[in-house]
Amino acid sequence: MIAVDSLRRLYGDVVAVEDVSFRAGEGMVFGLLGPNGAGKSTVINCISGLLKPSSGHVSVAGFDLQREPRKARSALGVVPQELALYEDLPAVENLRYWGAAYGLKGTELKTRVEEVLGYIGLGDRAKDLPKTFSGGMKRRLNFGCGIVHRPRVLLLDEPTVGVDPQSRERLFAMVEEQRDAGACVLYTTHYMEEAERLCNQLVIIDHGRVLAAGTVAGLRAKLGERDTLLLTGDFPDGAASRAVERLVGNGLRDLEIIATAGDSLKLTLSDGSRHLAAVFEALAAVGARVDESNLRRPNLETLFLKLTGKELRA
Amino acid sequence: MSFILSAAAKDLRRWWRDPMVLLVWLGIPLLIGGLITSLMSGGGSGVRPTGVLLVVDQDDSLVSRAVTGMFGQGELAEMITLKAVSIEDGRTQMDAGDASALLVIPAGFGEAWLREQPATLTLRTNPAQKILPQIITEGLELLLDAGFYAQRAFGEEIKVIADWRETGREAEAGRIDAIVAAVRDRLESVKAYLLPPAVTVELVETGQEADKVSLALLFLPGIVLMAVMFTASGLASDIWEEREQGTLRRLSSSPQDIVKFLLGKTLAATLVLFCITGITLVLGFALHGMAWSRLAPALAWTVLSGAGLFLWFAAVQMLAPTRRAAGLISSIIVFPLLMAGGSFFPLAALPDWIAAFGRLTPNGFVAEQLTSEITSAAGWAITPASWGLILLIGIAGLGVAATQLSRGFAQR
Ligand SMILES: Nc1ncnc2c1ncn2[C@@H]1O[C@H](COP(=O)(O)OP(=O)(O)O)[C@@H](O)[C@H]1O
Ligand SMILES: [Mg+2]
Numbered sequence: 001m002i003a004v005d006s007l008r009r010l011y012g013d014v015v016a017v018e019d020v021s022f023r024a025g026e027g028m029v030f031g032l033l034g035p036n037g038a039g040k041s042t043v044i045n046c047i048s049g050l051l052k053p054s055s056g057h058v059s060v061a062g063f064d065l066q067r068e069p070r071k072a073r074s075a076l077g078v079v080p081q082e083l084a085l086y087e088d089l090p091a092v093e094n095l096r097y098w099g100a101a102y103g104l105k106g107t108e109l110k111t112r113v114e115e116v117l118g119y120i121g122l123g124d125r126a127k128d129l130p131k132t133f134s135g136g137m138k139r140r141l142n143f144g145c146g147i148v149h150r151p152r153v154l155l156l157d158e159p160t161v162g163v164d165p166q167s168r169e170r171l172f173a174m175v176e177e178q179r180d181a182g183a184c185v186l187y188t189t190h191y192m193e194e195a196e197r198l199c200n201q202l203v204i205i206d207h208g209r210v211l212a213a214g215t216v217a218g219l220r221a222k223l224g225e226r227d228t229l230l231l232t233g234d235f236p237d238g239a240a241s242r243a244v245e246r247l248v249g250n251g252l253r254d255l256e257i258i259a260t261a262g263d264s265l266k267l268t269l270s271d272g273s274r275h276l277a278a279v280f281e282a283l284a285a286v287g288a289r290v291d292e293s294n295l296r297r298p299n300l301e302t303l304f305l306k307l308t309g310k311e312l313r314a
Numbered sequence: 315m316s317f318i319l320s321a322a323a324k325d326l327r328r329w330w331r332d333p334m335v336l337l338v339w340l341g342i343p344l345l346i347g348g349l350i351t352s353l354m355s356g357g358g359s360g361v362r363p364t365g366v367l368l369v370v371d372q373d374d375s376l377v378s379r380a381v382t383g384m385f386g387q388g389e390l391a392e393m394i395t396l397k398a399v400s401i402e403d404g405r406t407q408m409d410a411g412d413a414s415a416l417l418v419i420p421a422g423f424g425e426a427w428l429r430e431q432p433a434t435l436t437l438r439t440n441p442a443q444k445i446l447p448q449i450i451t452e453g454l455e456l457l458l459d460a461g462f463y464a465q466r467a468f469g470e471e472i473k474v475i476a477d478w479r480e481t482g483r484e485a486e487a488g489r490i491d492a493i494v495a496a497v498r499d500r501l502e503s504v505k506a507y508l509l510p511p512a513v514t515v516e517l518v519e520t521g522q523e524a525d526k527v528s529l530a531l532l533f534l535p536g537i538v539l540m541a542v543m544f545t546a547s548g549l550a551s552d553i554w555e556e557r558e559q560g561t562l563r564r565l566s567s568s569p570q571d572i573v574k575f576l577l578g579k580t581l582a583a584t585l586v587l588f589c590i591t592g593i594t595l596v597l598g599f600a601l602h603g604m605a606w607s608r609l610a611p612a613l614a615w616t617v618l619s620g621a622g623l624f625l626w627f628a629a630v631q632m633l634a635p636t637r638r639a640a641g642l643i644s645s646i647i648v649f650p651l652l653m654a655g656g657s658f659f660p661l662a663a664l665p666d667w668i669a670a671f672g673r674l675t676p677n678g679f680v681a682e683q684l685t686s687e688i689t690s691a692a693g694w695a696i697t698p699a700s701w702g703l704i705l706l707i708g709i710a711g712l713g714v715a716a717t718q719l720s721r722g723f724a725q726r
Contacts, residue, residue, distance in 0.1 A: 048567035049566070049567055050563060050566055050567055050725050051725070069569075070569045071569075073567060073568060073569040074569040076567065078564065078567045078568075080560060080563060080564060082560050082563075083559075083560060084559065084560030084561050084563055084564035085559065085560070085561070086324065086328060086559060086561060087559060088328045088331050088332075089324060089327055089328050090327075093324060093327060096320070097320055097321070097324045098564070098568075100316065100317050100320035100321075101317060101320075101565060101568045101570045102568055102569065102570070103317075103569070103570075105316050129331075145564070
């Protein structure tokens with residue numbers, strides 16, 4: 001449903017997106033995971049037609065965005081990162097207007113608007129102005145405006161930013177319902193948990209480039225079954241690597257340092273809980289001090305850390 | 315078509331939520347119009363009389379020259395011959411019945427006016443004449459009042475701007491914003507217009523009840539155009555509102571035609587203009603007892619022109635880098651255009667070179683045609699060429715605005 005090939009987009013001299021390619025099919029949630037400034041919105045905007053790619057190709061529902069923009073856009077529903085609502089127009093009128101913008105009319109428009117109002121949980125606030133709504137309600141209406149016309153392809157750009165937990169759950173449920181109804185959902189986020197929970201497939205991007213792509217399970221497998229051990233304390237120069245060398249020599253073959261920074265140390269190893277004591281001992285022996293420790297099962301956060309050497313949310 | 319209507323309905327619903335703004339756009343011109351009308355209540359204009367106005371200018375300042383200058387311009391100049399005299403000569407000639415009126419501008423008058431201190435002009439009229447002394451009296455009061463209201467409304471800004479000119483300092487953005495905000499606030503506080511004027515015209519001798527000339531009629535088109543300009547430029551700023559709310563971006567990612575969106579907004583603006591100019595014209599027609607058969611062409615002409623102005627204001631505002639700059643550019647354009655185009659003083663009362671320029675301004679042109687319509691012997695007096703011209707200007711505005719929308723303004 002969405003095909004992106006060698007997409008590249010510059011802002012002046014700044015390369016925002018470089019050589020991004022992926023395919024997202026119907027009935028799936030396709031994730032675009034990356035930290036702020038990674039280029040997620042730029043990719044979304046190239047697909048929605050707001051930005052022209054500097055080079056590369058984008059097609060939506062089989063229509064090339066350059067050659068048949070009207071047809072491509074008709075298939076699209078967009079839920080932008082920044083709210084795009086008439087704050088001074090009642091919720092129901094917002095939905096009606098956007099339905100009309102996508103060509104709905106008459107009774108079809110009317111019934112569909114009623115349906116969406118109930119669906120986004122704003123049935124009892126239909127006549128109220130969005131400027132009186134909470135952040136979560138606005139997000140839900142923003143979502144509603146993107147789906148009035150039953151799009152086959154739905155673009156969601158960080159839809160949960162600034163949203164209370166309840167509205168967040170409602171949004172997740174709505175995304176899943178769209179997917180189950182056969183839509184192709186492109187979902188960008190910088191929250192690894194959201195990507196793990198919602199996405200069938202995803203690409204991880206940073207600095208405009210694809211770092212990894214695949215299913216959540218497949219990406220996890222890339223890490224092996226290793227755990228991450230996060231330590232804070234005092235690690236004098238070279239102490240950590242000496243301790244790790246010693247431990248590897250003693251049989252902890254897959255122990256690796258993934259990041260060090262002054263008072264923190266990140267390690268990866270198999271079956272971490274069994275070897276905790278040995279790790280602490282070895283560190284103490286080289287003069288390091290551990291104040292806090294945190295052992296994690298492998299997840300996308302770890303993968304991102306391993307690929308880039310930095311935290312996803314940093 | 316159906317989307318054009320949806321877009322127009324959406325805008326009307328939104329604008330209707332802020333009726334105060336609409337009232338201000340309507341209210342200011344009505345207030346000024348009411349004021350002028352109360353100064354010179356209407357009546358049929360008959361044969362054009364001529365006479366002599368004796369002036370003793372003891373002040374000899376810019377302001378005093380502006381006062382006398384008004385009688386030396388345009389239509390008034392054809393009726394009134396100005397003669398500078400000494401106070402003794404003036405009295406002698408008045409006593410002999412050789413002149414219509416004697417105006418004495420005391421020394422220090424200009425200074426007092428600028429400082430908004432009370433000042434008195436003495437006007438002695440010839441009891442033997444009827445119409446001319448009336449015109450002179452009304453014209454004088456009107457001039458002082460108009461100047462007074464300008465001073466009242468924008469005195470502070472005028473001073474600041476004058477200071478800049480003097481010191482040659484660069485205008486800081488913050489100051490400009492403050493001024494724009496202040497001007498807007500001032501416009502909204504209609505109260506300021508209700509304060510009593512500081513200048514009084516003391517009539518030494520008045521004639522008996524005189525025939526009244528409908529000089530006020532000269533002001534009507536300018537006042538209507540003031541309402542049109544305020545409304546058109548104010549509504550045009552909605553394009554920035556749409557951009558800031560993100561709705562323009564959402565629209566650009568839809569399959570919808572941006573020209574239809576713009577036509578919808580223009581349609582909504584046209585309806586608002588129809589109501590506002592409708593009210594202004596109907597009141598003007600009723601007050602001056604004008605032929606109602608001219609109302610339809612006058613209204614159609616004004617509304618069509620207003621729609622064109624709306625599109626051009628939108629196009630100009632989209633050139634600005636920020637919303638604030640757009641507002642500033644709008645004010646910078648609107649006020650001089652109103653001034654030159656005869657909304658504060660009728661073109662006929664302005665110095666010739668300004669009047670010539672004024673007729674070339676869009677609002678001046680529209681007002682001039684409107685004048686010819688409402689004063690014509692038969693209805694539909696505006697030529698097809700003028701209708702065609704204004705229609706072309708409107709279509710060009712649509713083209714320019716649509717181009718800017720689709721070439722980046724909506725997508726940014
Ligand atoms: N309009 C713009 N002009 C210049 N640079 C931009 C613009 N928009 C985004 N960028 C830059 O492009 C990169 C990607 O931005 P964006 O796509 O918004 O990232 P994300 O959505 O992942 O947070 C960032 O480095 C950002 O600073
Ligand atoms: Mg973004």
